[in-house]
Amino acid sequence: MSRLLLVDDEPAVLYALKELARSNGHEPVTARSGAEALERLEGVDAVVTDYAMPEMDGLQLLQAIHERDASLPVVVLTAQGSERVAVRAMKAGAYEYVTKPFDIDEMTLVLDRALETRALRVQNRRLAVEKALGRSIVGDAPAMQRLLDAVARVAPKDVTVLVRGETGTGKELIASLLHAQSRRASGPLVRFNCAAIPAELAEAELFGHARGAFTGAVQARQGFFAQADGGTLVLDEVGELPLPLQAKLLRALQEGEIQPVGAGRVERVDVRLVAATHRDLAEEARAGRFREDLYYRLAVVELVVPPLREHREDIPALAKEFARRFGARFGVDDVRLSPPLLERLAAAEWPGNVRQLENQVARLVALSNGGELGPEALEAGAAPAAREPGVEAPPEGALTLHEHLDAVERNIIAKTLAATGGNQSETARRLGVSRGALIDRLKKYGFA
Template identity: 45%
Template sequence: MAERTVLVIDDEPGHRLMLGAVLTDKGWRVEEAGGGREGLARLLSVNPDVVLLDMRMPDMDGSAVLAEIMAQRPGLPVIMLTAFGSVGAAVEAMKHGAHDYLTKPVDNDELAAVLERAYDFARLVRENALLREGRSEGPVLVGQSPSMDRLREVIAQVGPAEATVLIQGESGTGKELVAEMLHQASHRSRGPLVRVNCAALPGDLLESELFGYVKGAFTGAVSNKPGRFQLADGGTIFLDEVGELPQALQAKLLRALQERVIEPLGGVKPVPVDVRILAATNRDLKAEAQAGRFREDLYYRLAVLELTIPPLRERPDDIPLLAAHLLRKLGEKNRKQVREPSPAFLDALLSWNWPGNVRELENVLERALILARADTLTPDLLPPQIVRAWGGLGEAAPDQGRTRKDVGADRPSGGGLASLRELGARGSGSLDDVEREAIERALAVHGGHREKTAEALGISRRTLQYKLKKYGLLRR
């Protein structure tokens, strides 16, 4: 859990001492200042998450201190401390940027609750600002397709619950990302999120990793070792690839789910644990249970709530948005200038089936970004199998920067879709208008036959399907 800091600016030493004791007990790091000027001097060095500010101090009025804080750290939540007779002044301070106020003597529970709300509010404001800039401090599901909108809604609804969640989806769809989002949306978000890949270790090692062991349990066990369940106490444990658990471990996991206790290897006394369990699998776990390869009672315990992540091939509308998001992230990771994907590059991405889903897309984009020498990403930077699925770059070896637009100009079909988009770029109308008109004409010429239309336009059928949906032409 990240340490949270509160700066208490109050000229009364006894009151600062009392606030410090209460807030330290609630998990805050407390910094103190004995007046307004000292508080402003400490603002930059302390970098607090929240400020508790007394309204009346001899050296500097609380309202004046608030104005300086707002100028230096806009968005920093400031909670005013005021005597009962000065509530009006505190309310006035809220009009000028204060987050809330508390009256003296402060109720300890109310103090803790107000600080928690202020901290959460500031975090949400910060995260929203980062999202608008295309960045984020936390996990984000990128996509505008209806299936992803629905998935985000379900995560927001399910996250705060305590129930076990089974996350299902093909490899590379983002099951771990969804687990992180569920944890962040829960009341356990300040506790640990402990990840376990159940397919990464053999059964005997996995048991000791999950449940720990006591001194003397086996040769080499020279001291007690806590398991992942104990490390996740107060938080969440994420069991990835839970379908790979051996039968013997499935029984122990079932007991942990039912009774919220574990038994370390060699131990004789059950150990209680307070954890929420999230599990993920790329298998059809219900079918596995019905076939006798997975305990049916454990399946129903894990699948109290089920989330299914759609594969990337079922949501091609999200590929351009995902590509932009991933290119920003990969540019920062590799210290590379972010390159813009050309229309032909995106067409090629849309033509591929993405068996490895988002993970495969990320790898392909990272390869293209590292190999790129020009400002634009072009299809020749893609793996051969994707280029072949898209239609290839011609028989001659392409020069760096040669794109499908260049190849399309040689087609007898009148230049292909990419060439028509080039006309739009030269002033014959917007790119989308020209592209839509080209598709409509090709559909009319070929009597609505989509395969022939795609071939004439120099794009894959999958890309054509995406563009028909984009321009509202699916019914034609």
């Protein structure tokens, strides 16, 4: 179902457009002014707007829409005899113009063509990005389409972006998309995991160091900021940065300058920063655990990646893509997931989100000999699949003692991870283990 944004200050015209949209199987979204239309633009596939409106006319609205998304078709309604206005609209980038009062058949045909054009533009854009990334992008659910549309609008603008989402949702893919669709796509894409490096070494890793700056620094080393010069630097788990280093990161963003550890000089860098985190940094800032000024500097644009439970309809397509990818990687020919198996995967709970699903499919493919895999493949793996609603445990004798213990431990971790909203530090605290030990278990059970 396509979403149509209908804009007119005349209630009768708006009603007629809304009924026409519904009769053709589309979802209408209405607005009585240009300003209201811009507030309701998210997720629409085409726009129909009147030309003659107070405060913001149709051409001004058209220009504002195309500043946000140049691929969105806009149909402009004009009064009879307003050929000059119609020409101006077409020159400004309108998809088509229709005179009022409009003919129902003509409007239906124009809308059908506009929606087909939109679909082709979106598909071409996706193919271009997939070519740049070297991988397919799966995400046809409305929640993912809104996110991908937002990425396409933001990527060409050289602004700092904060990507937020639960563990395993695909934040790294969104960061890659932002780089691939940016003007820096030909430059380097450099990643730095803020949680993987001890605090005392993180500054030297980020900004580099001079020879002899500390014990073991036998030669000068270029930091990640310098490596990303002219391209994009992705800071994974930015919420884990210690407060003193946050101040230095803020300076690097504000001034475009870095100072390697132990060096008496500053270096200019031209870097677009994309930060990713599973934490709510606004809440972290209010609690004093994250610098508020750095949060605002990072979140010029904030993108939220939905958890898998909010776009379950993508699970079959994701599973098929993972099976294709791992079949090629593992040399397993013609591996297919049967409809019953896809139904089981779609019904299962995935607290580890897309990454957990990916690891589960990798396990299925690795243990198969190719051909079509049925639901029984879930019980054949070395690790149990994600728990389905109402399924507590495998029958006795189906698993070895070690597998039973792994299943119990995995279930406890999954429940605790879900209860903390994916917060690894809090999950580790509740389970009474170190964060490092938890991360090892998350990797073991396919959560990370």
